[in-house]
Amino acid sequence: MNGPALEIAHLVRSGQRSAMAVLQATLARVRERDPRYNCFTAVTEARARQEAAAIDARRARGEALPPLAGVPYAVKNLFDIADEVTLAGGRVNAANPPARRDARLVERMRDAGAVLVGALNMDEHAYGFTTENSHYGACRNPRDPSRIAGGSSGGSAAAVAGGLVPLTLGSDTNGSIRVPASLCGVFGLKPTYGRLPRTGSFPFVGSLDHLGPFAASAADLAAAYDALQGQDPDDVACAQRPIEPVLSALADEARPLRAAVLGGYFTEWAGPQARRAVDIAARALGADACVELHGAAQARSAAFVITAAEGGALHRRRLVTHYDYYEPHSRDRLVAGSLVPAAWTQQAQRIRHRVYREALALFEDYDVLIAPATPVPATPIGADWLELAGRQLPTRASMGILTQPVSCIGLPVCTAPVWPRAGQDDHLPLGVQLIGAPWRETDCLRAALVLEQAGAAQALPL
Amino acid sequence: MTQETIDQYVRSALALAGYALREPAAAEVARQFSRIHEIASSFVDEPLSADLESASVFRP
Numbered sequence: 001m002n003g004p005a006l007e008i009a010h011l012v013r014s015g016q017r018s019a020m021a022v023l024q025a026t027l028a029r030v031r032e033r034d035p036r037y038n039c040f041t042a043v044t045e046a047r048a049r050q051e052a053a054a055i056d057a058r059r060a061r062g063e064a065l066p067p068l069a070g071v072p073y074a075v076k077n078l079f080d081i082a083d084e085v086t087l088a089g090g091r092v093n094a095a096n097p098p099a100r101r102d103a104r105l106v107e108r109m110r111d112a113g114a115v116l117v118g119a120l121n122m123d124e125h126a127y128g129f130t131t132e133n134s135h136y137g138a139c140r141n142p143r144d145p146s147r148i149a150g151g152s153s154g155g156s157a158a159a160v161a162g163g164l165v166p167l168t169l170g171s172d173t174n175g176s177i178r179v180p181a182s183l184c185g186v187f188g189l190k191p192t193y194g195r196l197p198r199t200g201s202f203p204f205v206g207s208l209d210h211l212g213p214f215a216a217s218a219a220d221l222a223a224a225y226d227a228l229q230g231q232d233p234d235d236v237a238c239a240q241r242p243i244e245p246v247l248s249a250l251a252d253e254a255r256p257l258r259a260a261v262l263g264g265y266f267t268e269w270a271g272p273q274a275r276r277a278v279d280i281a282a283r284a285l286g287a288d289a290c291v292e293l294h295g296a297a298q299a300r301s302a303a304f305v306i307t308a309a310e311g312g313a314l315h316r317r318r319l320v321t322h323y324d325y326y327e328p329h330s331r332d333r334l335v336a337g338s339l340v341p342a343a344w345t346q347q348a349q350r351i352r353h354r355v356y357r358e359a360l361a362l363f364e365d366y367d368v369l370i371a372p373a374t375p376v377p378a379t380p381i382g383a384d385w386l387e388l389a390g391r392q393l394p395t396r397a398s399m400g401i402l403t404q405p406v407s408c409i410g411l412p413v414c415t416a417p418v419w420p421r422a423g424q425d426d427h428l429p430l431g432v433q434l435i436g437a438p439w440r441e442t443d444c445l446r447a448a449l450v451l452e453q454a455g456a457a458q459a460l461p462l
Numbered sequence: 463m464t465q466e467t468i469d470q471y472v473r474s475a476l477a478l479a480g481y482a483l484r485e486p487a488a489a490e491v492a493r494q495f496s497r498i499h500e501i502a503s504s505f506v507d508e509p510l511s512a513d514l515e516s517a518s519v520f521r522p
Contacts, residue, residue, distance in 0.1 A: 236519045298504055304498070323483065323487070332487060332490040335494075336494035339472060350515065354511075354514055
């Protein structure tokens with residue numbers, strides 16, 4: 001089990017390479033490649049040099065180094081970075097005062113020895129699935145720069161796919177980790193709702209917001225996730241659960257995974273490449289059975305309504321005063337959301353509970369459920385519509401049609417990059433969701449590792 | 463619910479919420495609201511069991 005991040009940490013810990021040398025190479029790569037992809041909105045070079053120097057100094061003193069020592073990483077620009085303005089993709093936030101301290105997960109990455117290189121592009125306020133940001137420019141897919149990177153954590157996925165940094169952090173309210181991971185061909189983890197604290201991140205929809213990592217291998221993803229775990233009383237939604245290390249469990253766990261394909265809604269809204277990606281994953285995981293989550297369509301609807309209402313309510317006062325500053329792609333959806341009657345959102349929350357109960361029953365027989373992460377591969381930048389199941393759907397709101405039902409009920413999901421190699425987009429990846437029972441991130445990551453080791457999923461280097 | 467009812471609701475709610483949008487923006491908001499209504503209609507009138515009642519997390 002390895003990956004670019006764990007390899008760097010090994011080299012730094014063993015003294016074969018300094019953290020500063022790793023950082024210099026990373027900064028050179030960012031300068032050389034990012035003009036093609038537009039992943040970064042800020043490079044925190046001075047801070048990165050301080051953090052790298054501190055790691056090298058600790059090694060020089062003979063101290064044991066932490067697990068991600070010297071590993072460069074970057075974060076979606078909704079994470080607070082001390083002394084930087086938290087943009088959350090919005091021009092309307094550009095005049096805000098700088099953050100006074102790091103987000104909790106940035107603190108944990110620093111404690112794990114990782115070196116923060118910068119902040120990453122996203123859809124404004126995380127309301128979109130394409131990262132076509134009108135203020136900071138579209139993020140381009142490293143697999144094909146004419147295509148979207150997906151969103152809203154587009155910069156986070158593209159920065160890993162383009163080889164700029166080996167680890168990034170993003171957020172996922174309705175699919176914003178899983179959609180860009182799928183379209184850019186990298187691994188992404190959306191943990192169970194409440195597993196990781198959101199303290200110090202710009203909120204979007206409090207009852208649906210999750211944070212998580214991206215990586216180029218399942219092992220790297222597990223290592224990052226392990227560094228991020230822990231309770232936090234400052235986020236009331238953060239569960240009071242002990243840390244459950246995954247990386248060591250991946251190596252030790254011998255129990256075979258029971259996997260099934262999630263059909264019905266998830267097949268109905270899947271294009272041909274998405275179905276092929278699921279077939280490839282199912283074969284590698286020995287998943288012969290196909291099961292249904294009958295409430296999936298309603299869960300998606302509930303997520304849509306809760307998102308509209310909570311997101312709209314969060315921004316209403318500033319939309320009233322600063323409407324023109326907001327992203328043209330999403331501001332009217334936000335305004336419309338701010339008008340949603342409370343009875344609709346209350347009913348949507350009840351639907352969540354019902355579908356959650358239905359999902360729990362599936363996990364009595366299976367550890368992991370497989371579904372496509374996106375209905376289609378990456379669409380061209382600027383494409384307003386996509387055709388799916390004989391219907392024209394708005395791309396920016398619909399690319400998450402297969403992720404929304406799952407995050408609505410808070411289940412952990414690892415997205416693994418599959419290469420269907422079919423159809424006119426045969427150069428593009430399409431990820432599968434590996435969905436686990438609540439708090440069973442280990443099963444999701446084990447399934448990703450099985451796919452990777454079988455050659456069924458891979459974050460191909462450029 | 464008819465489109466006319468939705469348009470009337472949106473324009474009244476916009477005023478109630480303090481918005482003063484130009485006409486094209488108000489029309490687009492009405493179109494977006496209509497889509498939310500269509501999506502919500504799969505469950506808003508469904509009788510649901512009281513044991514599904516939820517509350518947002520509050521820890522004093």
